[in-house]
Amino acid sequence: MCRHCDYKELLKASGLESNSNRIRVMEIVGNSSYPLSAQEISDTIDRTASINRVTVYRILDLLVEKGLLDRISAGDRSFRYGMAPNAHHRHHPHFYCRQCSAMECLSPESVHLDTAFLERTFPGAIEKVEVRLDGICKNCLQKLLK
Amino acid sequence: MCRHCDYKELLKASGLESNSNRIRVMEIVGNSSYPLSAQEISDTIDRTASINRVTVYRILDLLVEKGLLDRISAGDRSFRYGMAPNAHHRHHPHFYCRQCSAMECLSPESVHLDTAFLERTFPGAIEKVEVRLDGICKNCLQKLLK
DNA sequence: CGGCAATATGCAACCGAATTGCATGAATGT
């Protein structure tokens, strides 16, 4: 999906050494068209190398903390990971299918959100805004109709 | 908070028998100014009666399924419960403090969200829209500054 | 180059929130 991101560069720009695991994680997330679970990321790496799931969790924590990745709450009790907004990735909402638990990225324009007023008046610090639509995805809808 | 809702009526209108546990849950959620965790609801009931947490979970599942309550994902891996939108309760966004895990309800006007385009064009079925802002709440901000 | 500190990784055990299976208890209709 993303031919624009030099993951090594991104890591360095955030003050992180780049090692093969970190780069793999960034690549996998960056190349996905939908936000991935830690499990999916771990499985993908495992296909070529071999990595402990704890290591994956730790890398994800680190990348989220450094602002390279976004941790997105799914409609269930798990998290997904996607590229954090940057020059090549605009912030966008997500759709969660309560039937198959899959998540999709929606286009940045699909939902218009105006938080300006709140940003000015809210007494706390707002760090991120998450918009998630829940329902049944196209696929599951078709299966249900059969 | 809510003097407008006759919980017994609401239950009946959704085709549910009303028993004391269900009414208590509805009252507790309806009277709260912020969305509550199952734990909080369970604890509150326990102060006057005695109830198993599994029962609370089952009542919550039921009330969510019937559309009386909303299950809201917090920024962590847990859920909160609030009144579902109805005549007296407009749909509104929430704020989650990553420091103390507390959630707040934001006013329905605080964020302007336009999903019309998506509702028309999305190939799946959209059942609900969740807007959550994450950050540090006023309280925690003050503590951090000390 | 050797040695040492700092990081990164693996493994096993653990955690919290929620869910399941199954037995018991209450309520409802006939």
Added chain:
DNA sequence: ACATTCATGCAATTCGGTTGCATATTGCCG
């Protein structure tokens, strides 16, 4: 009063994720 249905309790389990601690790997300095 009895059967059927629904609600509750308790124990055990699941699922994602996290922690503690031991071992490897890396970077850095002399």
